[in-house]
Amino acid sequence: MLTEDARAIDTRHLGFTMSPHEECGVEEAVRIIEANKGDSVVLTLGPVEAVEQLRDAMALGVDRAIHLETDGQEWDGEATADAITDAIRADEAANGPFDLIFFGNESADSGGFQVGIRVAYALGRPCVTGLKKVTVEGTNVRCEQEVEGGRDVYVVPLPAVLTVKEGLNLPRYPSVPGKMRARSKPVAVSAPMRPAPRLELVSLAVPGGQGRRAESLGTGATAAPAVVEVLRKAGVL
Amino acid sequence: MSVLVLMEPGDASRQTLTLARKFGEPMHAVQMNAVEPFAPDAVAAILQGAADELQASAVLAAGTERGHEVMARLAARSGLPLAANCVAVTPIPPVTVARLRWGGSLLEDALLHSARPLITVAPHTVPIEGGPEPADMDVRHLVAGLDKRDLLVRVSDHVAPSTGGVSLTTAKVIVSGGRGVGSKEGFAIIEELAGLLGAAVGCSRAVTSAGWRPHTDQVGQTGTKVAPEVYIACGISGATQHMAGLKGAKRIIAINSDAQAPMMQNADYIVVGDLKEIVPAISAEIRRARAGRI
Numbered sequence: 001m002l003t004e005d006a007r008a009i010d011t012r013h014l015g016f017t018m019s020p021h022e023e024c025g026v027e028e029a030v031r032i033i034e035a036n037k038g039d040s041v042v043l044t045l046g047p048v049e050a051v052e053q054l055r056d057a058m059a060l061g062v063d064r065a066i067h068l069e070t071d072g073q074e075w076d077g078e079a080t081a082d083a084i085t086d087a088i089r090a091d092e093a094a095n096g097p098f099d100l101i102f103f104g105n106e107s108a109d110s111g112g113f114q115v116g117i118r119v120a121y122a123l124g125r126p127c128v129t130g131l132k133k134v135t136v137e138g139t140n141v142r143c144e145q146e147v148e149g150g151r152d153v154y155v156v157p158l159p160a161v162l163t164v165k166e167g168l169n170l171p172r173y174p175s176v177p178g179k180m181r182a183r184s185k186p187v188a189v190s191a192p193m194r195p196a197p198r199l200e201l202v203s204l205a206v207p208g209g210q211g212r213r214a215e216s217l218g219t220g221a222t223a224a225p226a227v228v229e230v231l232r233k234a235g236v237l
Numbered sequence: 238m239s240v241l242v243l244m245e246p247g248d249a250s251r252q253t254l255t256l257a258r259k260f261g262e263p264m265h266a267v268q269m270n271a272v273e274p275f276a277p278d279a280v281a282a283i284l285q286g287a288a289d290e291l292q293a294s295a296v297l298a299a300g301t302e303r304g305h306e307v308m309a310r311l312a313a314r315s316g317l318p319l320a321a322n323c324v325a326v327t328p329i330p331p332v333t334v335a336r337l338r339w340g341g342s343l344l345e346d347a348l349l350h351s352a353r354p355l356i357t358v359a360p361h362t363v364p365i366e367g368g369p370e371p372a373d374m375d376v377r378h379l380v381a382g383l384d385k386r387d388l389l390v391r392v393s394d395h396v397a398p399s400t401g402g403v404s405l406t407t408a409k410v411i412v413s414g415g416r417g418v419g420s421k422e423g424f425a426i427i428e429e430l431a432g433l434l435g436a437a438v439g440c441s442r443a444v445t446s447a448g449w450r451p452h453t454d455q456v457g458q459t460g461t462k463v464a465p466e467v468y469i470a471c472g473i474s475g476a477t478q479h480m481a482g483l484k485g486a487k488r489i490i491a492i493n494s495d496a497q498a499p500m501m502q503n504a505d506y507i508v509v510g511d512l513k514e515i516v517p518a519i520s521a522e523i524r525r526a527r528a529g530r531i
Contacts, residue, residue: 009343020442020459078318106305106321108458108478111338113305113321113357114312121313126390129277129306144396147302148406152275153394166459167445167452198318200348202333207344214491214501220510221518227490228522230506234467234488236410236434237523 006203008074018053020166021104027171028134028164029102030061036136039063041098043087045080047072051187058182059174065187066091076197077110081118083192088123097159100141105130105163112199120161128154129163239291242298242371243284243307245269249299252363254371256356257297260328264371265291269303271376272383276391277303279383281310286379288315293353295328300357312355320349322359337362340458340481361464361485398453403437405454405461410469411486413439413456415479417472417493417512421449426516427471433523439463441473457482471512475500492516 001010018026029040042057044050045068054065068083075083092098101123103116120127132151133144139158144151146165174182217226231237240260244250244267257264267287272279284307288296296311298304300322312319324344325335332349337359349356398404405411412431414424424438431438439456440449456463458478464485471492473479480503483489491504492512501507508515 076318078312081313109339111322111336111340112319113300114309114319117306117309118313121310127310128390130302145302149404150398151396152392153396154390155393156390167455170448198350199320200350202346202348204338205344205346206342207337214504214507217490217506217508219508221514223508223510223515224518224522227506227508227515227519228526230488230490231410231434231467231523232526236466237526 002204002206006205007201008072008204016049016053018056019104019108021106021108021164023171024166024168025102025104025162025164026057026060026062027169029100031169032100032134032136033063034061038099039095041066041091043084044068045075045083045192046070054187055179055182056174058185059178060172061178062185064185067187067189069189069191070194073194074197074201075194076199076201077112077114078118078198079195081115081122082195084115085119085122086192087190088119099158099160100136101125101159101161103161103163105165116161116163123161125159125161126156127161127163128156131162131164132167134162134164134168238294240264240371241284241288241291241293241296241374242266243269243280243296243304244371245299245301245303247299247301248365249301249304249358249360251365252360253297253299253304253358254368255363255366256323256326256358257295257371258366258368259326260295260297262369264369265293265374266371267374267376269307272380272388274392275303276388277306277310278387278390279380280307281314282383282387283376283379284311285315286382287374287376288353291374295332295354295356297356297358300359304357308355308357315353315355317353317355318349318351319355319357320347321357323356324359324362326354326356328354340478341484342477342481359484360462403431403435405437405439405456405463408437408463409466410434410436411439411456411463411465411467412436412469412471413441413473414444414450414471414512415441415473416443416447417474418444418449419472419513423513424449426513426520430469430516430520430523433520436469437465439468441476441479470500470504471516473500474498475503 040062042062043066106113128143135142143154217223320334322337323334327333414427458481468486489504490506
């Protein structure tokens with residue numbers, strides 16, 4: 001369901017969750033801290049309700065959160081990256097540098113494929129994308145990126161920015177004590193200014209012609225010959 | 238003025254050319270393998286240098302993993318907006334694009350305010366049209382002039398796939414199972430049918446989350462996007478995130494006990510009933526058909 005002005009999804013009756021890629025990024029950060037000591041911080045840019053996803057991440061073991069609060073308006077990839085870069089710079093100035101910064105490879109909603117890369121460029125750090133495996137090796141990080149016919153390996157020095165994909169790990173379920181602890185972990189809230197978008201949403205629509213006209217091949221096992229006939233006609237038998 | 242296209246082998250780049258031609262001529266091409274082994278910042282730097290030399294009015298690439306990655310790096314280093322996964326473009330300023338969002342379940346019309354539109358083209362969406370081909374740009378001087386920082390991120394090794402089976406991305410047929418398969422062991426009949434067809438085995442996210450199959454088998458928005466001749470969906474409800482991976486499938490056969498499942502509305506052929514009876518019956522029928530042929 002879209003809103004009346006067709007510029008957003010009507011979310012009044014929907015719940016929110018962290019997207020699969022980001023969930024794996026959070027899990028990986030928690031695992032790395034468990035193995036190497038240190039602190040992990042989770043950051044999001046989104047409306048007031050997004051604090052729930054920050055709490056979910058802290059329930060998995062992240063130490064604290066940064067919430068760049070918006071009024072629910074659309075932010076394009078460029079503006080999102082700029083706001084995140086500013087927040088990271090400010091946090092690093094106060095608390096010291098991050099060795100690794102994880103992003104989801106692409107957002108589930110906007111699908112811009114660019115925020116992590118833009119932040120990496122702004123911070124002047126190497127960025128490896130689309131990762132299915134991450135191994136910290138001393139002052140380097142070894143990264144495996146899924147490609148046609150296997151995985152490409154990159155080794156880059158820390159500090160680095162990594163964009164990850166679902167399948168990187170199997171995220172844990174939050175424990176009850178974890179959820180309890182998450183309630184008292186700190187969330188730093190700020191409200192960055194939204195610049196005029198240079199990729200400006202005009203309207204959203206449900207694409208037409210998506211539905212295929214289904215032809216029934218029958219019911220139950222008796223449909224098997226008709227299925228095989230379809231396979232034969234498709235030239236795959 | 239010129240239109241610059243980042244090319245790589247395959248249909249995705251031919252779709253890209255179809256949209257690129259709307260920006261007019263001449264067209265020039267930079268190849269994705271301009272630097273080997275692959276170094277994404279280096280390719281982006283070459284693309285930036287080429288775009289500046291040509292005073293390119295637009296730069297386009299296929300919305301593949303590498304296409305997105307290099308174009309995002311070009312956008313970051315040029316300080317320009319990037320419109321990803323476009324399916325249509327109106328090149329008269331202000332440039333408007335139609336692009337896929339939510340894994341393709343929504344279409345966005347957007348204005349791209351940029352002196353040099355950067356665009357990736359969504360795979361499997363734009364019908365390929367013939368027309369003028371781009372001239373290959375000689376980039377040797379740009380390669381020679383690369384800054385060593387742009388070679389820091391570079392492929393240094395390759396790991397072969399761990400599974401020996403048929404690859405989802407190249408399979409002509411995929412037999413895919415969802416929650417309806419019921420268990421890890423339930424996939425035996427899916428594997429049997431896949432084996433007979435020389436097909437890859439796929440699955441939905443419900444299956445990987447339950448731990449029945451590895452994530453490498455997952456088809457969908459956060460799994461693998463596939464383009465087989467035939468996709469056989471067994472007990473898959475057809476959530477939009479799953480359908481997002483099926484845009485390139487030529488024919489979908491859906492087997493489900495629920496005739497109202499979204500997958501059944503989005504398939505070309507449907508069989509209503511218990512997959513545990515239907516799938517073995519199809520395998521038996523294939524064996525029978527092959528035996529009869531000899």
